[in-house]
Amino acid sequence: MGNNMRGKRQFKRSFYKLADSPYMFIFPYAALFSLLIVLPVAVAIGLSFTYFNTVQAPKFVGFQNYIDLFTGDTIFLQHAISNTLFYAVLVGPIGYMLAFFLAWMLSQVPHRIRTIYTVIIYSPSVTGSIMVTVVWKVLFSGDRTGYLNYWLMKMDIIQEPLQWLKSPELLVPIMIFIALWGSMGVGFLAMLAGLLNIDKTMYEAAYIDGIRNRWQEIFYITIPSMKPQMLFGAVMAIIGTFNASGVAATLSGGSPPPQYAGWMIVDHANDFGFTRFEMGYASAVTVVLLYIVILFNKISYKLFGEHE
């Protein structure tokens, strides 16, 4: 009887100990993280070495997919890679600098009006993909009833309506423009908050130490004091640019867009994966994309990370 009681108590105690263990807290997320982030990446890498059409079991083909991708896939080589890099190199840094510049200006106006500006500048980033179709397609519509065409013709800047969304030369700049318009999201907010939290005495000390102008102030005080937020903003900017897919097809009204203008690596992967069901090949495309994303992040960690 007494033994039984002790056993019960012991069981109870060890149960509490188990329930209170840190692993109980981390477990749900760790499981989901493994299932939804680690495993997909591993599966993508694994499948990229196979031929897999979703009906038959995957067949190991070694590096064949990568060899095909880098030697034979002209659409990938000439359009997907160059478009993605071009787009990322333009939208990423420009959007990033714009976000910093806007946040910097915002940090120097009074609170109430700053809130209004901030909401307005942030709002395009949450408009969603339907907005692209609705607003930009109508504004850039190619006939003379298109808003931009109408205004430009009225002002005698152009004589004939321009096919904004059907010509490859115009489609890509428009995509970049739209992306920049919608890029003032979480990263921008973080940078603004970072700016507002810089200790004022830092500036006072700097002015006493002989900082003479606002440029010096930005480079010697502001940016170094908010490096962690700058890095967060950079990471957000990078994901934002690589997340873009299907925009060109939406704007031009068909997939693939004319002459594969604005055709991204993600579009290429989805095309092979979900249209042609060549999952192995599509996975190889995905792996290349992930590698590029990591590369870009490495660069921003180099620039803004605090080196230990």
Added chain:
Amino acid sequence: MSVVRSLIKFNPQKLHKDQWGFHLVLLILSLFMLLPIVFIVNHAFKPFTELFAYPPTFFVKMPTLENFRLLINFSAESGIPASRYVFNSLFTTTLVILLTLLISSLAAYALSKLSFRGKHVFNKVNTLALMFVPIAVAIPRFLIIENLGIFNTYLAHIVPMLAMPIGIFLLKQFMDQVPDDLIEASKMDGAGNWRVYWNVMLPLVKPALVTVAILTFQASWGNSESSSIFMDDESLRTLPFYMNTLVAQSGNIVAGAGLAAVAGLVMFVPNIVLFIVLQNKVMDSMAHTGIK
């Protein structure tokens, strides 16, 4: 010192003529950013004649609710009522938010205040995962969802949204600000980890919870991928997917442009209203977003 103070123009209390330059730039840029949104609002209220008027008009002259009515009637024709998509979206989004908040705050508490083996590595991995681009692994995720046996169920909307590195990251950074003494004190009083988590930690990190909730809402409310990739059953698909198909079809029907504008508003307005209402809390938690 007062001379120095007057040089610092940062986070001012009042309007000052030094700021005019900033106001000019910010005003012009804000107007420009706002233009497409003003346009879509106007477009949504335009009657048929104004939608196709030549010359095209920017502002609505005779506002009407015709497009909104059309949206509701249109859905009746597609077999499944719009209310079904709205329900699916609200239902899945609510669950995603609640579960994300729970799972993320639990993990963030452990990563910030508890000690266990692998904590440091896990923090590093999670920070690296901030750069993860879910859309890039749509294919493996599709295979995983299928193998889990949740293809074509509500779970396929919910589960893929639950691993949110940025949520853990934000919460953990915010929890790092909570002094350890406070937790030690509660533990002295005999509180276990769960009680500290629930009674001490959660109330203190409300701003960060709000921010994570908003980010989750945006992600889930606008998520059309799960409907197109993980669903076959039309009645299980969500609002953004339905709006996308509406917009895609709207090219073929006469009043499509107005209909599409209404659809765009339906997706956009909840996001921005939430942000406006809660922006104070969001800015509060954003201050701790830095990656070190």
